[in-house]
Amino acid sequence: MASLITCPHCGQRPKEEFTIKGDAGLARPAPDAGADVWYDYVYLRDNPKGLHKEYWHHSSGCRRWLIVERDTVTHKVHSVSDAALAKLGGAA
Amino acid sequence: MPDLPTLRPALAGEPALDSTTIALQALPEGHLLQIMGATERAVVEAAIAAAGLEGSDVREAGYRQWYVVGDKQLSSKTLRELTSALPAGTFLSDQSHGRVRIRLSGPHATKLLSTGTAVDLHDAAFPEGRSAITLFGHLSVHLTRKSAAGFELIVLRSFAEALYEELHAHAA
Structure with missing residues (x-):
């Protein structure tokens, strides 16, 4: 587990300040996509080895949702960006 | 009552x-106002000056959020003045209590x-x-x-x- 996260708004902070939601690469299926697809989306997760993008919430800091790209093998954090700003196309 | x-x-x-x-x-426990919105610190400072709160301190409180703090309790009239001095899309939440x-x-x-x-x-x-x-x-x-x-x-x-x-x- 990466223990220090560099929040784009707050700077370097320990992981205790964050809440991890999980995989940031999931695409929400269409409402009528079928039970199997929805079951997959809601319950089934990959356990990737290597680079992984996750949603992290800086719950005890700026309270922004971040996208943390980290390596599950080396624990190295490759990038941290603001999720909402990334979606809007702006830099955090 | x-x-x-x-x-x-x-x-x-x-x-x-x-x-x-x-x-x-x-x-x-004077006042502590949270201000949120797509604006800048200078705009918030100008708004609190316009509402006559020169003694208050503006502090960063996260991305596009600020706290306005001071020792004086504010009247609802001052709060209304400050709310109207803020630009559109910027919101105030009184957290004094x-x-x-x-x-x-x-x-x-x-x-x-x-x-x-x-x-x-x-x-x-x-x-x-x-x-x-x-x-x-x-x-x-x-x-x-x-x-x-x-x-x-x-x-x-x-x-x-x-x-x-x-x-x-x-x-x-």
Whole structure:
């Protein structure tokens, strides 16, 4: 587990300040996509080895949702960006 | 109406601490306004000046969020003036009743704070006027450096006693 996260708004902070939601690469299926697809989306997760993008919430800091790209093998954090700003196309 | 609760300062009765190395004191529960919106600090400062709140301090409180704090209690008229002085899309939430300010100062203040928070408090990394929202132990606090050895902490009212007593125990 990466223990220090560099929040784009707050700077370097320990992981205790964050809440991890999980995989940031999931695409929400269409409402009528079928039970199997929805079951997959809601319950089934990959356990990737290597680079992984996750949603992290800086719950005890700026309270922004971040996208943390980290390596599950080396624990190295490759990038941290603001999720909402990334979606809007702006830099955090 | 006799059954309305009367406002009592959250830290009334908590002893202040004043020694040569460290001082701890609860600050008056004046006003604490949270301002949110796609704007800039200078715009917020201009708005509080327009509403006649020159003595208030503007502090960063996260991305596009600020706290406006001061020792005076505000009338609803002043609040309305401030709300109308803010640009469209910028919002104000009065948190005066919900958050409490604590002042911690003295040569040992930085050392005491660093036992509870991971924020780098070195003068170069956390200069005067800088604010950070962080954890002190398990409590979420808003921390501001007011002077070289003076800090202010803002904490949710219901956690104020716990934080104050913890700081007091560490400092004594």
